[in-house]
Amino acid sequence: MIRIIRRMLKLADEFAVNIKKAMVCGFFLGVFRNMPIFAILYILFKIVNGTINTNTAFISGLIIVVGLIGQYVFKYLVYILQSGTGYKIFERERIKIGDRFKRFPMGFFSDGNMGKISAVITSDLTFVEMWSMDSIDKVVTAYVNIIIGCIFLLILDYRLALVSIIVTILAMMVLRKLQVIGKKQSYIRQSEQSKMVSAVLEYVQGISVIKAFNMSGDKSRATKEAFEKFRDISLTMEKRFMPSMFLFESFFSVGIAGTIFLAASLTLNGSLDMSIMLMMFIFIFELYLPLKALGVLTAKLRIMEAGLNRYEALKDIEIIDEDGRDISLNKFDIEFKDVSFAYEEKNVLKDISFKVPERSMTALVGASGCGKTTIANLIGRFWDVQKGEVLVGGINVKEMTCDSLLKNISMVFQNVYLFNDTILNNIKFGKPDATDEEIEEAARKAKCYDFIMELEDGFDTIVGEGGSTLSGGEKQRISIARAILKDAPIILLDEATASVDPDNENQIQMAINELVKDKTLVVIAHRLSTIRSADQILVVDDGKLIQSGTHEDLIQEEGQYNDFWKRRMKARGWKINSNVKYQVEI
Numbered sequence: 001m002i003r004i005i006r007r008m009l010k011l012a013d014e015f016a017v018n019i020k021k022a023m024v025c026g027f028f029l030g031v032f033r034n035m036p037i038f039a040i041l042y043i044l045f046k047i048v049n050g051t052i053n054t055n056t057a058f059i060s061g062l063i064i065v066v067g068l069i070g071q072y073v074f075k076y077l078v079y080i081l082q083s084g085t086g087y088k089i090f091e092r093e094r095i096k097i098g099d100r101f102k103r104f105p106m107g108f109f110s111d112g113n114m115g116k117i118s119a120v121i122t123s124d125l126t127f128v129e130m131w132s133m134d135s136i137d138k139v140v141t142a143y144v145n146i147i148i149g150c151i152f153l154l155i156l157d158y159r160l161a162l163v164s165i166i167v168t169i170l171a172m173m174v175l176r177k178l179q180v181i182g183k184k185q186s187y188i189r190q191s192e193q194s195k196m197v198s199a200v201l202e203y204v205q206g207i208s209v210i211k212a213f214n215m216s217g218d219k220s221r222a223t224k225e226a227f228e229k230f231r232d233i234s235l236t237m238e239k240r241f242m243p244s245m246f247l248f249e250s251f252f253s254v255g256i257a258g259t260i261f262l263a264a265s266l267t268l269n270g271s272l273d274m275s276i277m278l279m280m281f282i283f284i285f286e287l288y289l290p291l292k293a294l295g296v297l298t299a300k301l302r303i304m305e306a307g308l309n310r311y312e313a314l315k316d317i318e319i320i321d322e323d324g325r326d327i328s329l330n331k332f333d334i335e336f337k338d339v340s341f342a343y344e345e346k347n348v349l350k351d352i353s354f355k356v357p358e359r360s361m362t363a364l365v366g367a368s369g370c371g372k373t374t375i376a377n378l379i380g381r382f383w384d385v386q387k388g389e390v391l392v393g394g395i396n397v398k399e400m401t402c403d404s405l406l407k408n409i410s411m412v413f414q415n416v417y418l419f420n421d422t423i424l425n426n427i428k429f430g431k432p433d434a435t436d437e438e439i440e441e442a443a444r445k446a447k448c449y450d451f452i453m454e455l456e457d458g459f460d461t462i463v464g465e466g467g468s469t470l471s472g473g474e475k476q477r478i479s480i481a482r483a484i485l486k487d488a489p490i491i492l493l494d495e496a497t498a499s500v501d502p503d504n505e506n507q508i509q510m511a512i513n514e515l516v517k518d519k520t521l522v523v524i525a526h527r528l529s530t531i532r533s534a535d536q537i538l539v540v541d542d543g544k545l546i547q548s549g550t551h552e553d554l555i556q557e558e559g560q561y562n563d564f565w566k567r568r569m570k571a572r573g574w575k576i577n578s579n580v581k582y583q584v585e586i
């Protein structure tokens with residue numbers, strides 16, 4: 001228990017002073033809480049001895065009043081010091097971990113970890129946030145009460161004190177066992193909880209596929225199994241706790257009965273004063289109350305400790321730019337020098353070298369899965385290369401912090417993600433301090449101003465999670481407006497392959513033209529016009545760079561590009577011949 005309080009104090013950092021003050025107040029709260037009880041016991045003692053007088057009654061009354069007032073004052077102080085402190089600590093921690101997520105290698109966000117992240121940030125931290133402050137003060141008060149109770153008993157009668165202390169020690173040992181069980185079980189429970197959250201996330205994210213393929217049975221079975229496992233482990237946890245909890249509770253009944261029996265026997269054989277026996281009968285119930293409270297707190301504290309462990313493990317994940325410096329670039333060319341890269345065991349890029357001059361356009365072409373997106377991701381340092389160097393503005397990206405690198409780069413992906421927020425805020429994401437005029441201007445350039453103004457709430461329209469209330473083309477143009485607003489000197493663009501209607505497609509192309517003006521552009525190209533107008537085309541095959549040059553150079557030589565070009569031309573011809581309206585050269 002002390003260990004977990006120490007950890008909370010360390011985590012609380014600047015708020016630790018409030019917790020320490022609350023603990024001191026908790027100490028006094030314990031002291032004042034005992035005063036009325038002792039005053040009543042004292043009156044009882046005096047009545048039984050026949051020595052009660054007005055003075056004694058008055059002093060006892062005064063002690064009761066002081067005790068009650070002190071209790072309220074310190075309870076209030078504890079409340080003031082603690083209230084909100086837990087929420088403030090964890091608000092700060094959530095922001096901190098959110099910032100670190102940006103700097104985790106992307107591989108971390110793959111399978112399994114999404115559930116873990118959600119479970120830690122929501123249930124674990126929420127549990128610790130809700131109970132930590134409350135428990136710390138209760139633990140301190142309980143310990144104070146136990147110590148005061150034991151001292152009082154020693155003063156009354158050492159034999160009775162001995163019995164009570166033995167019961168307390170045995171109960172503490174059972175409490176320890178409860179803690180060990182609690183710790184082990186809460187780890188297992190959390191692991192199942194993460195799996196359950198992952199299953200739910202996957203089910204919800206894939207709901208359209210599940211519906212489209214009428215697979216709701218299969219997927220919901222997997223989710224149901226995760227629920228069942230979580231239920232089973234929660235029940236097992238309760239069952240494992242039950243015998244020790246029962247034993248723990250039994251100690252008090254046996255302890256109370258034993259002490260009463262001993263006190264009565266000692267009184268009967270004349271070695272204990274009747275008044276002390278009566279005081280003992282009343283006090284014994286008070287003595288074990290704080291110990292019982294500790295028993296109840298134990299389970300909570302173990303769940304809290306396991307939650308804190310998981311949270312700290314998440315915080316300890318090595319961030320990708322631990323040794324990075326904040327570097328301000330003054331040129332914006334890109335270079336790959338003998339770069340090899342693998343996702344775990346899978347080699348994806350093999351000894352790739354190329355240069356992208358500043359303010360030029362480079363198109364990456366190649367078959368699906370050859371490594372084009374990987375190249376773009378390495379420029380943004382979503383992963384680190386295992387061999388070779390990626391240089392941006394002449395500086396190895398490994399020397400830079402992600403923030404200082406990414407402020408120079410805008411990425412426009414095929415799968416646009418918009419936040420469940422207003423259109424205004426989604427665009428503003430590119431430049432948080434942008435004025436409304438700048439946002440409107442970006443929207444105009446990205447050809448989304450008109451459709452935004454047709455919406456009932458205009459720029460204040462909430463777009464739904466992921467941008468679900470907008471069409472694919474509309475989402476794409478909003479993401480381009482976001483990038484236009486950011487105005488980064490380097491643009492990484494994954495051209496959309498998904499078909500949108502011709503009008504939308506034309507608008508997207510115009511928006512992109514605005515975005516890429518005077519920028520260093522690397523584009524994963526799917527369109528003939530893009531490929532043709534690029535300053536440089538890099539042909540990637542199975543992770544190797546097999547050809548590079550302009551379109552004119554490459555169609556002169558035999559090779560994959562030539563085949564690719566001929567195939568594309570044929571496909572385009574087919575599209576036009578088949579009388580599809582899609583005549584726009586894009």
Ligand SMILES: Nc1ncnc2c1ncn2[C@@H]1O[C@H](COP(=O)(O)OP(=O)(O)OP(=O)(O)O)[C@@H](O)[C@H]1O
Pocket residue numbers: 107110343346348366367368369370371372373374375
């Ligand atoms: N996060 C990942 N973990 C493991 N393997 C991955 C990961 N991302 C991509 N790959 C694999 O790396 C290879 C290259 O993928 P990449 O996405 O770079 O290809 P691409 O050329 O962009 O393909 P496409 O044109 O279909 O988008 C593929 O075989 C892919 O399966």
